[in-house]
Amino acid sequence: MFKKGIVLPIVWLFVFFGAHGFIIDQQKRHNDLPTLLLVSFDGFRWDYIDMYNLTNFNYLKNLGSHADYIRNSFSTVTFPNHWTIVTGLYEESHGILQNNMYDPLMNKTFNYKSPESQTIEWYGQNKQVEPIWVTNQKAGDGRRSAAEWIGANVVFQEQNIINIQYNKSKTYKQLIDEFINLFKMEKEPINFGAIYFDEPDHVGHYYGPYSIEMKTKLEELDEELGYMIEQLRKHDLFDNLNLIITSDHGMDTISNKTAIFLDNYIDTSLFKAYGSRACYNIFLNQQTDLDYVYKTLKTIPNIDIYLKADIPERFNYKKNSRIGDILLVTKIGHAVYVNKEPVNWTINNGDHGYDNNESSMHPLFIAHGPAFKKSFKTKVFNNVDIYPLMCSVLGIEPALNNGSIANVEKMLVANQQKLMLFFIIIFSTPIFTASATGILLCISGKSRKFIYKNSITIYKDPLLAVESKIGHFLNNTKQEKKQHYFNHSDWKRRSV
């Protein structure tokens, strides 16, 4: 029979470990093969949602977690930023620096449209590049990835994922159905999927961000998102699957009035320029011309010209052999052509690729699902943070990356639970200590063996066992944090 004084302390012990166990169990349930669908709408500027009053985007934005916008990486171009989203690496770290680029070490040019450019030597220039679909599969436990995404047909670390080819003739609804089927497969379903939608980028380039055509296209995309929500609901996935909707860049207006032709100012046969109208990497044919070319280009209005060594640190776009001797960055709203060429200005009214500090270049970010808080607005973050965020949602350890989970973890339900546990420990520790002391006093004098559950250690002192459990938990939490935080300067040293 218990002595009277021992009842209350035992009740407190149950409350303490009960609450602890409840939260840990909750986390385990979330980590029991969590699912995530990453979706990108190419060229979806962050403020389109309000500008065009898009019902379904607004619905999801208000229901889940969102940021007003995210800061994409420089250059604000499609292939580089899509590769950044899935690797958590700045462009200088992963090596996809433009849709068109030159590698002087390989003496080869990359063309985003060319199948010959879809190789490991381009996408895996840095040996530590690891896309999220590989990180997911490597984590084991039957995790499977499927991707219809930039770089998805390049095999990394012998991880064969389900690679769904980009196919212009396939409708968005077909793609949505295809991925839902993959998540619902009875045998070996995927737990990670990545879908790339190619609009509203094309319409943005053709007609600009403020056109009637853009309004029509965005209403169409809003309807596609409505279909996705409806299908996820129908298949019992809407509340169980984690969904991230984002983009690579925004869009701004260009016109014949803002066009700049470099051959009006300089002999353009002195160099080769790789990039697009908003940003070029310039490689000199003869290094002896560097000073002349640099000084001449500097005289042209509405462009910024940098020698490679002087490229601003904030671009994170310097330490790579694929960056030219000179970097040309066009001022927002202007369009640079190397040589005079006929331009059909009725279908050339928008562009991107400019400075990533420009508001019109920023993409949207919306997240929904069991891992994300409801109706939560998070602060603006960088798109390199999406990779560690996805790893956290999937419960896997991230590869080396430039992002930081600290910038995004506030939107996670698990973060809320960690905080809860912290407060439970803080507030219950004095009560617990008093309770434990009470028990000790009650049973003092009797030496008993106390076997701690799940442990082979035999404790003679119950207090030691409890301390060991708390120490083990705190230690684990500390280690988990450590894995997520990578020292940026450490990464720089390792980058190519």
Ligand SMILES: [Zn+2]
């Ligand atoms: Zn794009």
